[in-house]
Amino acid sequence: MLRLALIGITGRMGRVVAELAAAAPDIELVAGLVSPSRDLAEASRLLPRTVRLTHDLSELVSGVDVVIDFSRPEVTADAALAAADSGVAFVSGTTGLRESEFAAIRQAATSIPVVHATNFSIGTAVLLRIVPEVARVLTRWDCEVMERHHRQKRDAPSGTALTLARAVAAARAANTSFVYGRGPGTATRQPGELGIHAIRAGGEIGRHTLLFASDEEGIEITHWAQSRRAYAAGALEAARRLVGRPPGLYQFTDLLFEV
Numbered sequence: 510m511l512r513l514a515l516i517g518i519t520g521r522m523g524r525v526v527a528e529l530a531a532a533a534p535d536i537e538l539v540a541g542l543v544s545p546s547r548d549l550a551e552a553s554r555l556l557p558r559t560v561r562l563t564h565d566l567s568e569l570v571s572g573v574d575v576v577i578d579f580s581r582p583e584v585t586a587d588a589a590l591a592a593a594d595s596g597v598a599f600v601s602g603t604t605g606l607r608e609s610e611f612a613a614i615r616q617a618a619t620s621i622p623v624v625h626a627t628n629f630s631i632g633t634a635v636l637l638r639i640v641p642e643v644a645r646v647l648t649r650w651d652c653e654v655m656e657r658h659h660r661q662k663r664d665a666p667s668g669t670a671l672t673l674a675r676a677v678a679a680a681r682a683a684n685t686s687f688v689y690g691r692g693p694g695t696a697t698r699q700p701g702e703l704g705i706h707a708i709r710a711g712g713e714i715g716r717h718t719l720l721f722a723s724d725e726e727g728i729e730i731t732h733w734a735q736s737r738r739a740y741a742a743g744a745l746e747a748a749r750r751l752v753g754r755p756p757g758l759y760q761f762t763d764l765l766f767e768v
C-alpha cells in the first residue's frame with residue numbers, strides 16, 4: 510500500500526486526486542496540507558476522517574511514501590525540500606514556477622526521486638512524444654501555440670503551453686524566440702518567432718492547440734481535458750512509478766512510456 514500525502518487537498522485538483530486515491534486499492538491517503546488561512550476543522554469537513562490534516566510540512570511528510578502537490582509555486586519549493594529532508598518521493602503538478610522554485614526541486618532531487626510535470630494527462634504525454642518529430646520535419650512552417658483555461662487559473666501562459674513551445678524550439682535547429690500574444694509591435698510575424706496565446710474564459714479545464722502553417726497548408730494538433738480526472742489519474746500513476754527509485758529528477762513521459 511502506497512501511503513500518500515497531498516498538498517492542495519482543498520483545491521480543484523487536490524479534491525479530485527483525493528477522490529481517485531480513495532477509490533484506488535493500492536493507495537492510502539494518509540495526510541493533507543491545509544493552507545494557513547484555512548481552519549483545520551473546516552477543511553476536515555470536506556475530507557474523510559482518516560486523513561490527518563496539518564498546517565505543518567514536516568508533520569505532513571512524516572510516515573508517508575510519497576507526496577503529491579497541486580498548489581502554489583512558493584508552497585511547492587518548501588514542500589520539495591521538506592520531502593527531501595524526510596526521504597519521501599515528490600510528485601508536483603504545480604505550474605508557474607520561477608527559477609528559484611525550480612532550483613529547490615533540483616536540490617531535492619539530489620536526495621529523493623522527484624517528478625514535476627506541467628501536465629499529468631496521458632494525452633499530453635503522448636503529444637509531447639510526437640511534437641519533436643513533427644517540429645523537426647516542419648522546420649520552415651510557422652508555429653503558434655494556443656491555450657484556453659478556466660477564468661480562475663493563476664498563471665499565463667499555461668505551463669503546458671510553455672512545455673509544448675520549448676519542445677518545438679528544442680527540435681528546431683534555428684533559434685526560436687517566443688512572442689506572448691500579438692498586438693501593436695508584434696502583429697507581423699518575424700522569422701524564428703513562435704507565438705504563444707492564452708485565453709481565460711468560463712470553466713474550460715484545459716485545451717492546447719499546436720498550429721503549424723505554411724503558405725499552402727496547415728496542421729492543427731489539439732489536446733483537451735474533459736475532466737480534472739485526466740490529470741489526477743496521471744499524477745497517481747506517476748507516484749506509483751516513482752516510489753522506490755533512486756534520487757533524481759524524472760520526466761513523466763519517461764516514467765509512463767518506459768518498458
Ligand SMILES: NC(=O)c1ccc[n+]([C@@H]2O[C@H](COP(=O)([O-])OP(=O)(O)OC[C@H]3O[C@@H](n4cnc5c(N)ncnc54)[C@H](OP(=O)(O)O)[C@@H]3O)[C@@H](O)[C@H]2O)c1
Binds near residue numbers: 516518545604
Ligand atoms: N500538472 C497538471 O497536470 C495540472 C493540472 C491542473 C492544474 N495544475 C496546476 O496545479 C496547481 C493547482 O491548481 P488548482 O486548479 O487545484 O488550484 P486551486 O483550486 O487554487 O488549489 C490550490 C490549492 O493550494 C492550496 N494552497 C494555497 N496556498 C497555500 C499555502 N500557503 N499552504 C498550503 N496550501 C496552500 C489551496 O488552499 P486553499 O483552498 O485553502 O486556498 C488549494 O488547496 C496550479 O498551479 C495549476 O496550474 C496542474
